[in-house]
Amino acid sequence: MDDENEQSPLTSDLISPLLAQDQHPSSSSQSSESRQRHQSMGNGQEESHENSGLSNNDTNVTTRSTSSAVAASYHQRILSLLLSPLIDEQGNPVSIVMGLISIFVCGSLLGLVLPKDSKFHSQSYATLSSCLGYTYFFAWSISFYPQVVTNFRRRTTAGLSVEFCSLNVLGFTCYSIFNVALYSSVTVQDLYRQRNGPDASIPVQSNDVAFAIHALALSSITLLQILHYDGIRAREISPFILTLIATILVVGIGGAIAATFDNKFLNWLDYVYVLSFCKIAVTLVKYIPQVVLNWKRRSTTGWSIWQILLDLTGGLLSNLQLVLDCVALNEFSGLTGNIPKLLLGQVSIVFDVIFCLQHYVLYPSRSDPGRILVPSSEEDPENDNFVDGGEDAPTNQRC
Numbered sequence: 344m345d346d347e348n349e350q351s352p353l354t355s356d357l358i359s360p361l362l363a364q365d366q367h368p369s370s371s372s373q374s375s376e377s378r379q380r381h382q383s384m385g386n387g388q389e390e391s392h393e394n395s396g397l398s399n400n401d402t403n404v405t406t407r408s409t410s411s412a413v414a415a416s417y418h419q420r421i422l423s424l425l426l427s428p429l430i431d432e433q434g435n436p437v438s439i440v441m442g443l444i445s446i447f448v449c450g451s452l453l454g455l456v457l458p459k460d461s462k463f464h465s466q467s468y469a470t471l472s473s474c475l476g477y478t479y480f481f482a483w484s485i486s487f488y489p490q491v492v493t494n495f496r497r498r499t500t501a502g503l504s505v506e507f508c509s510l511n512v513l514g515f516t517c518y519s520i521f522n523v524a525l526y527s528s529v530t531v532q533d534l535y536r537q538r539n540g541p542d543a544s545i546p547v548q549s550n551d552v553a554f555a556i557h558a559l560a561l562s563s564i565t566l567l568q569i570l571h572y573d574g575i576r577a578r579e580i581s582p583f584i585l586t587l588i589a590t591i592l593v594v595g596i597g598g599a600i601a602a603t604f605d606n607k608f609l610n611w612l613d614y615v616y617v618l619s620f621c622k623i624a625v626t627l628v629k630y631i632p633q634v635v636l637n638w639k640r641r642s643t644t645g646w647s648i649w650q651i652l653l654d655l656t657g658g659l660l661s662n663l664q665l666v667l668d669c670v671a672l673n674e675f676s677g678l679t680g681n682i683p684k685l686l687l688g689q690v691s692i693v694f695d696v697i698f699c700l701q702h703y704v705l706y707p708s709r710s711d712p713g714r715i716l717v718p719s720s721e722e723d724p725e726n727d728n729f730v731d732g733g734e735d736a737p738t739n740q741r742c
Contacts, residue, residue: 443652447478453480454474454477475660480550480554482654484558485653487562489650495568503565507632511565512563513588523555544674544676546676595618630694633698654695658688662685
């Protein structure tokens with residue numbers, strides 16, 4: 344019996360750990376839970392570091408996005424100010440300054456890059472004259488675009504005088520012939536030197552020719568817009584304007600025939616001077632219908648103020664270049680030989696001042712594009728009344 348109750352050492356060694364595990368089950372489970380807590384704490388710390396990294400990345404991305412948006416908005420603002428002659432319909436002071444700066448920069452760059460006039464002895468003054476010439480060329484040329492853009496955006500030419508546009512096309516046709524003939528025709532140049540002396544300089548430069556042809560093209564587009572959007576009714580052109588147009592056409596055609604067959608009565612130089620004076624007559628008259636139309640409507644809406652501001656700038660620079668050229672050459676035949684250029688600048692400046700007074704002083708509140716244009720009657724669509732309107736206003740009635 345004693346032998347049976349005794350256990351061998353090997354059996355004891357195997358059974359003892361099992362008994363110890365049965366007697367202390369909680370210690371094993373506690374160690375397991377402890378390991379799980381340590382693992383979960385480690386995982387939590389890793390997740391915390393990862394979330395912190397993601398949060399920092401998100402903050403950096405947001406900061407970069409905000410900075411990019413601010414920079415894009417700033418660049419867009421600067422670009423819109425530089426392009427204000429084409430997109431600003433009100434002509435506020437900031438846009439005027441920035442728009443004119445862009446005009447002067449572009450004109451000066453053209454004057455620096457393009458060929459200079461060889462008649463000037465000083466290369467530095469030749470550059471200055473070229474910069475002045477191309478700046479006024481640029482200002483006068485760009486002045487035709489704001490009205491075209493305004494008509495396109497509004498889908499109407501209400502507020503724009505058809506008499507003004509018709510005379511503009513006729514006047515720039517005469518002016519283009521005058522400039523092209525004096526600049527490129529050997530016959531006209533010889534006649535000019537016979538009259539003003541063999542050393543007399545031709546008072547027309549390449550930028551004068553470019554401006555005249557470009558102005559004729561843009562004026563024709565504006566007149567076509569009237570035909571496309573609203574049409575031309577016979578009652579919109581007064582008998583006086585019709586008579587003036589017919590007279591200039593007869594003079595132009597008849598003068599060309601006379602210069603071709605009878606040089607003693609009217610040579611080609613005389614003919615181009617006749618056309619230049621036709622242009623002056625047109626300029627003296629063409630602005631009046633628009634001034635009257637603005638006065639009747641008590642508004643300048645539909646009449647782009649930027650074309651006036653640019654036209655005023657071009658007129659001042661044109662006169663300045665003409666006078667400085669005469670002083671530099673010590674020869675003032677340029678003033679007498681290019682009377683159209685001199686007089687056109689003065690006439691344009693006077694009417695530009697009148698239009699600025701209408702837009703900024705007399706009818707400033709009636710120049711708001713946020714108003715609704717309501718024709719007062721079907722008989723007189725040009726005489727428009729205005730009521731306040733917002734975004735819900737019909738597109739074809741919003742100015």
